[in-house]
Amino acid sequence: MSSKSIVVLGSLNQDLVLRLDRVPQPGETLAGKDISYGNGGKGCNQAVSCARMGGNVAFIGRIGDDTYGKVIMEDLKKENMDVSSIRVSAKTATGVAFILVCYAINALT
Numbered sequence: 001m002s003s004k005s006i007v008v009l010g011s012l013n014q015d016l017v018l019r020l021d022r023v024p025q026p027g028e029t030l031a032g033k034d035i036s037y038g039n040g041g042k043g044c045n046q047a048v049s050c051a052r053m054g055g056n057v058a059f060i061g062r063i064g065d066d067t068y069g070k071v072i073m074e075d076l077k078k079e080n081m082d083v084s085s086i087r088v089s090a091k092t093a094t095g096v097a098f099i100l101v102c103y104a105i106n107a108l109t
Contacts, residue, residue: 006050009060010043012086013095014068020102033103039072040097051079058082064094 019033039048043061051057059081063069065088072094076083 004055005058006047006055007058007060008043008047008050010046011041011095012039012044012061012063012069012072013041013097014038014072015040015097015099017099017101020100023100023102037071039075041095044072044076047076047081048079051081056082058085060085062087062089062092064088064092065090066094068094068096 015038017036017038019035020030021033022030024030041061043059047057047059057079059076063072063086069088073083073086073088076086
């Protein structure tokens, strides 16, 4: 079976995942359990999934000329996809998504 050619146009973000015991109340500061980092964005997630399933993926997007952008670019190259259409911009920062993961079962009540 031949590999399918796929072009993904989409977002590239750096996800910052913070684990907490519960959701903070308005104006409240809580200490996190730990923090982890990972690539994200709907486009990035789709492109990586397609590449891992054997697709011949080319990605079109934009990242900032910053540390997060450099990390994302290197990681996507390791996924063996064409990143030549990802533009690096000195005028904007790479997108960042903050994700709160709460351990408590009743964290949202």
